[in-house]
Amino acid sequence: MEWHPLLLSLQVASIATAITAVAGVLTAWLLASKRFPGRELLDVIITTPMVLPPTVLGYYVLVAIGRRSAIGGLYESLTGSSLVFTRTGAVIAAAIGAFPLVVKAARAALEAVDPMLVAAARTLGAGPARAFFTVRLPLAMGGIVAGIMLGFARSLGDFGVTLMIAGDIPGETQTASLAIYDAIQANRERDALGMIAVLSVTAIAILYVVNKLGAGDQHVR
Amino acid sequence: MSAELTADITVRAAHAEHPFSLEVSLVARPGVTILFGPSGSGKSTTLAAIAGLVRPDAGRVALGGDVWFDAERGVDHPVHERGLAFVFQSHALFPHMTAEQNAAYGIDRAVAKEERTKRARAMLERMRVAHLASRKPRTFSGGEAQRVALARAFARSPKVVLLDEPFSALDRELRHELCADVKATVAELGIPAILVTHHRHDARTMGDRIVVLREGRVAARSDDVAAHLPVLAEDEG
Numbered sequence: 001m002e003w004h005p006l007l008l009s010l011q012v013a014s015i016a017t018a019i020t021a022v023a024g025v026l027t028a029w030l031l032a033s034k035r036f037p038g039r040e041l042l043d044v045i046i047t048t049p050m051v052l053p054p055t056v057l058g059y060y061v062l063v064a065i066g067r068r069s070a071i072g073g074l075y076e077s078l079t080g081s082s083l084v085f086t087r088t089g090a091v092i093a094a095a096i097g098a099f100p101l102v103v104k105a106a107r108a109a110l111e112a113v114d115p116m117l118v119a120a121a122r123t124l125g126a127g128p129a130r131a132f133f134t135v136r137l138p139l140a141m142g143g144i145v146a147g148i149m150l151g152f153a154r155s156l157g158d159f160g161v162t163l164m165i166a167g168d169i170p171g172e173t174q175t176a177s178l179a180i181y182d183a184i185q186a187n188r189e190r191d192a193l194g195m196i197a198v199l200s201v202t203a204i205a206i207l208y209v210v211n212k213l214g215a216g217d218q219h220v221r
Numbered sequence: 222m223s224a225e226l227t228a229d230i231t232v233r234a235a236h237a238e239h240p241f242s243l244e245v246s247l248v249a250r251p252g253v254t255i256l257f258g259p260s261g262s263g264k265s266t267t268l269a270a271i272a273g274l275v276r277p278d279a280g281r282v283a284l285g286g287d288v289w290f291d292a293e294r295g296v297d298h299p300v301h302e303r304g305l306a307f308v309f310q311s312h313a314l315f316p317h318m319t320a321e322q323n324a325a326y327g328i329d330r331a332v333a334k335e336e337r338t339k340r341a342r343a344m345l346e347r348m349r350v351a352h353l354a355s356r357k358p359r360t361f362s363g364g365e366a367q368r369v370a371l372a373r374a375f376a377r378s379p380k381v382v383l384l385d386e387p388f389s390a391l392d393r394e395l396r397h398e399l400c401a402d403v404k405a406t407v408a409e410l411g412i413p414a415i416l417v418t419h420h421r422h423d424a425r426t427m428g429d430r431i432v433v434l435r436e437g438r439v440a441a442r443s444d445d446v447a448a449h450l451p452v453l454a455e456d457e458g
Contacts (some may be wrong), residue, residue, distance in 0.1 A: 077379045118299060119274055122300045124306035124327030131301075138317050219374075 002191055004171065005179035006198055012087065012175060013155035016094035020155075021148045028144075029132070031103070032110040047190030047211075050100045054160020061096060061165050065089075090173045091167035097158045098151030105147020109140035109196040153206045157199060224285025225250040225411045226381050230270045231279040243267065243437040249381070249413040251349040252429035253404060255446060258418045262434040268383050270403055271415070272307050273300035284380055284413075303381075306374035310386040311368045314358040319356040320345060320369045327377035344376035345369065348402060364395040371399070382407065382414045388405075388423060396420070400427050421450050 015202050022058045031043055049057050065072045066191035083089055113136050159177040166173035166184065176195045178208075183192035225248055225264065232243040243263040247254070256264045261308055271282055273289065276297065282290040289298045313355045314323050323340035332340075345351045348368040358366055367387055367407040376383055384403070388396040409412040424431060428446035437443055441450040 035390070070402070075307035076341050078407060114313075116309060117315060119300075120307070120309060120315070123272055123274070123305060123383075124373065125301050125304070126326075127299070133317055 002179055002183075002195065005174050005176040006195055008087075008090075009156050009176040011200075012094050012153055015083075015091050016098055016104040017148060017152040018157040019091070020098045020102045020151050024099055024108050024151070025144060028106030028110055029102050032107045038063045043103075046103050047100050049096050057096065058093070058161045058164025061092065065092065065165075070143065075123070075136025077194065084165055085167045085169065085173065088171060090162050090175060093165045094155035094158045096161055098155045101154055102151040105150065106140070106144045109147070110136060110144065113139045142213045146210040149206050149210050152219060153203050156202060166186075170217045176193070213219050224287070224380075226271070226284050226415075227422065228267070228271050228282045229280040230267060230277045230282065232266055232270055232275060233278050241266075241437060243270075245432075245434065245437070245439055246283055247346045247415075247432045247439065247442070248416050249341075250430075251411050251413050253407055253414045253416055253427045254432060255424040255428035255431040256415055257419065257424050257431055257450065258434035258440070261417060261436075263369070263437040264419075265385050266387050267434070268415060268417055272380075272383055273298065273303055273307060274307075294419075304379060305383060306366075306377055306379035307384070308370050308374045308384045308387040310371040312358075312387075312390055314361075314370055314373070315367055316358050318356055319355050320350060320361075320372075323358070323369055323373045324376045327373060327379075329377070341376050343371070344372040347375075347406065350374040364399070365390055367391060367399065368402075371403060371406075375410070376408070379412065381412060382410075384414060384416045386417050386419075389420065393422075397426070403427065424450055 025048065031039060062084065063069060063193075065075070067073065067076060067082050067084065075083050077079075081088075083092065117139065118131050118136055121135045122128075126134065156177070157177055159181070162173070162175055163178060167179045168174050170179075174182070176199055179197050180192045180199075183189065227248050230243065230248045232241075232242045240329065241263070243266050245255075245263065245267050245397055247253060247267075247358075255425045257439060258264050260291060269364050270277045270280075271289075277290065277292065279292045280290070281288065281292070284303075288294075288296050288305050300343045307347060312342050316321075317327065318326070321338065321341050324345050328337040342351065342354060350365055350372060352363060353365060358369070358415055361369065367390075371387065376440055387403075388399055403416075404416075416423065416427055425447055430444045431442065431446045431449050433441040434447060
């Protein structure tokens with residue numbers, strides 16, 4: 001079995017998940033707590049990657065972070081390296097797939113916490129930040145962790161956007177999903193089977209834990 | 222003795238399904254002031270506006286010289302800076318914390334943790350639920366949960382305590398028992414308390430004075446509670 005693509009997938013998915021966990025929960029808090037013009041439009045834009053074809057999404061990302069874009073150009077001038085066709089590109093691709101899952105789950109979990117409990121914390125002298133970190137966030141944690149785990153599973157298996165942004169460079173950007181595709185294309189099915197088994201078992205295990213977390217949520221209204 | 226609470230509050234909810242306007246003026250001196258009236262008369266909104274959970278459209282709320290809200294001067298202290306305690310009908314205990322952690326939550330964090338725990342335990346003891354200290358709310362009966370909620374409110378030594386029908390989900394015997402405990406604790410702390418209720422018994426046994434609300438307006442106010450208790454359709458005695 002080829003271990004390198006699997007380890008690379010794990011590394012890329014872990015970094016992408018860490019980024020989306022922080023950014024996703026912050027965005028979910030914003031959507032769940034603040035009223036501002038365009039709030040629902042922002043929610044739609046964040047959700048769009050879940051339904052767009054990976055090639056279309058990949059194209060948009062290429063336009064946004066490619067070498068000729070403002071972001072891509074700035075990154076290259078600062079680091080000397082391009083964002084596309086690199087491991088960083090693979091992380092961005094994985095994060096884009098995971099982000100809406102984290103935001104959706106975290107927003108639903110935060111909105112499900114009884115507002116009366118947050119009001120109770122405020123009347124007991126807690127400022128908005130303390131009420132959030134000691135009451136709302138812990139009570140929403142089951143749903144948030146479930147969303148982060150789904151995001152990790154999604155990152156681990158990304159194919160289309162990774163191919164568009166990071167390419168399929170063995171040893172550099174060839175994640176497990178891409179290596180499986182290459183192996184099947186080249187009639188090296190035996191090379192692919194081990195990775196298929198690991199990705200399948202990981203996905204099933206994650207979904208099982210996510211279901212368990214959902215069943216444990218008894219503190220929501 | 223603590224200062225008295227004065228509130229002149231106007232709340233309009235024009236965009237609500239049932240347009241509602243509240244114009245209430247009251248003074249709560251140390252002791253228990255009963256806010257009495259039928260459902261929908263504005264009792265809970267008045268309490269929420271005093272607490273700062275609802276922003277009045279006009280008016281002024283002050284505890285002695287400490288102005289919490291003044292629409293004209295643009296003063297609006299956030300709820301957590303008002304030094305009050307609020308007891309909800311649904312008790313609103315934090316489900317992920319033990320009774321002791323709940324009771325200690327509102328105690329000034331400048332106080333050492335050991336002292337906070339000590340005060341929380343003492344108040345649980347006083348509310349006769351010390352045996353629940355290490356348990357979480359999902360195992361409590363309705364009466365136990367409300368006792369812990371009261372302990373949580375009083376443990377922080379509030380300057381005012383606001384009670385929004387805290388006994389209405391309890392059976393008659395439990396209610397009568399809790400009324401006596403709360404009345405004694407308020408007297409001991411020497412603070413103003415406002416109790417929202419539509420139960421004549423609670424009003425009669427706990428009240429030092431009464432303000433009767435009807436359709437968002439003060440219909441009567443008196444220091445003679447028994448003489449000014451109107452009969453309400455939903456009253457259970």
